[in-house]
Amino acid sequence: MSTFKHRIVSKNPAQTKALGREIACFLKKGDVVGLFGELGSGKTTLAQSIIKALGVGEPYIVSPTFVLIREYKGKFKIFHLDLYRLNYLQELFDLGYEDYVYNRQAVTIIEWAQKIENFLPKDYLKIELFNKTKLSRLINIEGVGSCSKRAPFLLKKKLSI
Numbered sequence: 412m413s414t415f416k417h418r419i420v421s422k423n424p425a426q427t428k429a430l431g432r433e434i435a436c437f438l439k440k441g442d443v444v445g446l447f448g449e450l451g452s453g454k455t456t457l458a459q460s461i462i463k464a465l466g467v468g469e470p471y472i473v474s475p476t477f478v479l480i481r482e483y484k485g486k487f488k489i490f491h492l493d494l495y496r497l498n499y500l501q502e503l504f505d506l507g508y509e510d511y512v513y514n515r516q517a518v519t520i521i522e523w524a525q526k527i528e529n530f531l532p533k534d535y536l537k538i539e540l541f542n543k544t545k546l547s548r549l550i551n552i553e554g555v556g557s558c559s560k561r562a563p564f565l566l567k568k569k570l571s572i
């Protein structure tokens with residue numbers, strides 16, 4: 412069940428990065444962020460901004476496109492999963508998916524979350540990005556499960572960019 416939904420339009424990458432900083436303020440240990448959207452919709456842009464705002468130095472943040480999982484240490488432990496190249500669900504379970512997604516000590520950000528929608532935890536922050544034009548993206552933010560109770564906090568932070 413989810414009750415909190417918010418929709419914004421990002422007009423350029425800088426606005427998407429600003430959203431990432433707001434989301435980073437909201438996140439607590441144990442949270443999962445599911446990023447849904449096609450290639451080029453801005454998932455990595457958003458994920459990297461969140462990671463940076465959680466205190467990871469920019470030179471260390473790399474695109475996880477060629478590996479499924481990257482781990483960072485910022486304000487807390489951060490796992491960045493990019494499932495673009497995931498061919499079989501079993502690959503993910505072989506990597507210990509559950510240790511990432513149910514890790515109470517870490518924040519886990521998942522790109523291409525749509526590939527594993529049925530295996531996402533019951534509580535998570537769902538963010539869907541849609542390409543509108545070359546520079547604008549429609550972004551839906553939704554708290555799923557108990558996250559819907561906390562997610563309105565994002566609104567109070569003047570999320571509307």
Ligand SMILES: Nc1ncnc2c1ncn2[C@@H]1O[C@H](COP(=O)(O)OP(=O)(O)O)[C@@H](O)[C@H]1O
Pocket residue numbers: 421422423424425426427448449450451452453454455456457522545546547548
């Ligand atoms: N409003 C926007 N928000 C995010 N990225 C944007 C925006 N407008 C243009 N872009 C560009 O779109 C591309 C998004 O790429 P990326 O973040 O890697 O997407 P994904 O991880 O979803 O494939 C980047 O080249 C970025 O500069």
Ligand SMILES: [Mg+2]
Pocket residue numbers: 454455493522
């Ligand atoms: Mg990406």
